[in-house]
Amino acid sequence: MPHVIAIEDEAASSLAECDDALSVSGFQPEDEESLHHAALQLRRLGNNRTFLGDLLIDELKRQHADDGGENSYGPQVIMLRPSGKGDFFIRANIWPSEDEHAMRASGGGAFVYSQPHDHNFNFLTVGYLGPGYWSNYYEYEYEDVVGYRGEWVALRFIERSRLEQGKIMLYRAHVDVHDQMPADALSISINIMHTSGAQAWLDQYSFDLENHRIGRIISNGSSEAFLRIAVGMGCGEARDLAEGFGNSHPSDRMRLAAWGALASVETDLAARDGVWRAAETAGSRLVAAEAKQRRMELA
Ligand SMILES: [Fe+2]
Structure with missing residues (x-):
């Protein structure tokens, strides 16, 4: 399952400070030092309990006046620092609970609930608010998979857990599979996503967990x-x-x-x-x- 990163730090940083610190050195998740650095920046941003609320209030007051495509706002994702320069971007994800209006109106599929998948990128995440979404976690061997629909996959169940407030995890590309379930109450996570030029050509899959099979490739470009x-x-x-x-x-x-x-x-x-x-x-x-x-x- 994603690696839980235990990193303690009391300092709080602004989004700009987090961006600056990461922009200087970039984010290379395969490199231990870079990973630790990024996790520390995420810890400090997570310690800032007001920046996201302030940002949203500011946007609401200005009625998205600057929302010209660089910043994207949707029912689930708030882009905090777009990709384009460097090898990362930062976003916040909103995880509604079962009794949220958005869930009743759009269904869990709109929030990737009950849609088991892996990722074709590494990313760090921290539980920022609320009890966090639940996941059943699995692992598999990407190299053993051809990728056609219905292909049998040796999925190993690891555990069921949730992304609680303050928990930092590294989701590993092509290793960690999760089946997400609604948070018990509205929750928010913040992610530092790694990007690379090759990513668009690396496949991301959906999975049929019941039969241990590939659902389909979901990373079509x-x-x-x-x-x-x-x-x-x-x-x-x-x-x-x-x-x-x-x-x-x-x-x-x-x-x-x-x-x-x-x-x-x-x-x-x-x-x-x-x-x-x-x-x-x-x-x-x-x-x-x-x-x-x-x-x-x-x-
Ligand atoms: Fe995911």
Whole structure:
């Protein structure tokens, strides 16, 4: 499960001080010293019991006047320090309880409850307010997984616990899986998220815990959608590109998207089956397994 980081410090810092301290050295979660430094900054920001409330009141008074896209505010996420410069961003997450209006109106899915998943990034989190969301924690071996829907995974249950106020944890990319459940009362966590250029190509999965299987890849990027639209619009160049990507793109996920785009424009079932038959032998285990499933669905 995520590593609980015991770090004591009485000092409190502002968001700007936290940002400055992290911006100087960056956030490299694999590096022990950098991790400790970031955890200390998170501890100090968490010790500041007023900054988040002040920030929200300020935004409400100004009616989001500066909210031009850099800062995003949604029902669950408050971006505190956007990504763009450096290798991290900071955000606050809101975790409603069962009896919150937002839960009744939108359902738990809108807050990632009961949607078991791993993460394709490392991040530090601290319980900032409230009793914290619950999680059933599991671990698995990313290297052993191909990533197709329904693939069996050796998930190991670790424990059920919650992110209480003041608890700091490191969620490890491609290791920790959690199934979140509503907090017992409205809760807030603050995260320092690690970002890297490669992240978009690393897969994040949903899981079927009952059957120990991969649900699906949930880290789809915009490139897959762009390719599908371009092919769908009938541009010949897009078709050539999709065929190239399907056979040789370094990302299996992109290869699959390319074959999916090519199949999507075939109206005839036999022609669609032909696309997936070609995909089966295109040199990717993920694509081959998915292609087999698509052919069975067509049949
Ligand atoms: Fe998560």
